[in-house]
Amino acid sequence: MKKWKWMAVLLGLALAFGIPTAQAEVQVKPIEHMRADFIKGADVSMLHDLEKNGAKFYDTDGQEMDNLAIMKKHGVNWIRLRVWNHPSQGGGAGAMNAKKAIVMTERAHALGMKVLIDFHYSDTWADPSHQTPPLVWQKHDLAQLQQDVYDYTKETLERFADEEQTPEMVQVGNEITNGMLWPAGQLPAKDDGKAFASLVEAGLHAVHDVDLADGRKDIRTMIHIDRGGDNKVSRGFFDQLILRNGVNDFDVIGLSFYPFWNGRPAKLEANMTDLAARYKKDVCVAETAYAFTLDNYDEQGNNFTAKEAGMGGYSVSPQGQADAIRDVMQAVADVPDGRGLGVFYWEPDWIVVPGCGAGGGWGNGWENLAMFDKNGKALESWKVFEVK
Helix, strand or coil: CCHHHHHHHHHHHHHHCCCCHHHCCCCCCCCCCCCCCCEEEEECCCHHHHHHCCCCCECCCCCECCHHHHHHHCCCCEEEEEECCCHHHHCCCCCCCHHHHHHHHHHHHHCCCEEEEEECCCCCCCECCECCCCHHHCCCCHHHHHHHHHHHHHHHHHHHHHCCCCCCEEEECCCCCCEECCCCEECCCCCCCHHHHHHHHHHHHHHHHHHCCCCCCCCEEEEEECCCCCHHHHHHHHHHHHHHCCCCCCCEEEEECCHHHHCCHHHHHHHHHHHHHHHCCEEEEEEECCCCCCCCCCCCCCCCCHHHHHHHCCCCCHHHHHHHHHHHHHHHHCCHHHCEEEEEEECCCCCCCCCCCCCCCCCCCCHHHCCECCCCEECHHHHHHHCC
């Protein structure tokens, strides 16, 4: 029996006899078919505000370290950063604007990491249920919104370039399954997504213009939706955008995939394999996560509870967290022809810190999905990013 199987048996015995999970040694199976440049990424958009409000982080041995340095040590090679237009209008913790994102990008680049910038085109959270235009754009018609998207994207990326911190990849929109900049770009729509497509195209055009300003093409572009395990929805979205509206000048299809919301990794693999072949695009998991405990360390309810544990299919422990991430990574690596680029873990750093709650207060619903314990100590599950 292979070593990892023996260790899995020992882990099961440890759990059965009540040994605290955090003390059991996490083991991670090798991942086959992984590209040499496979993305082992983390969305760390909360980190700036966490540190500002006093967060401290420690490696698995208890040594205090810079958070990004801990991630780098354990194999993280990319970070992802959201950008909100004017966060003071939207509020909330992790209000990452361009200025903060440039600072974080410089830190990541200094460590040899690459950076994905995620434009939300909002003053606050944008996702399938919320795509609110920035306050200063809210009275603009479609033609003006197209220009807004182009100008804002171009000017923001030029700020990165001026600081010699050009990101390696850019998302035009965040989880835009139901469109963006509502109501003008909302989906479904009577025009079969024409207005929405024009807004996406404006953002892509801006990225390409900045990218080609010096005669090079260095920035990859991503279009990101949720529902990573749902091929019908994914096909419907990209058929409309690419095949019927002609928006094809992007490189990567990004998907959110959470095993406790979106199904088993086999569904993710099947979806990515189909999308990569159908549209001749690389694919990437832009967001994923899994819980290491059901404990709640603040007054706000957790996003992941016993209900989600029942749907997730993995133990709620550092080992289960590592297993879930590993299986998502394997699903991406298994996409044929090397089309599976990699995985970003969403906010592994979001521990409970006063001032860094979802609304700027104390609590958040994510701390049991972080990869640090309540004291900021790195979990053994970080080993999953060390696997080759």
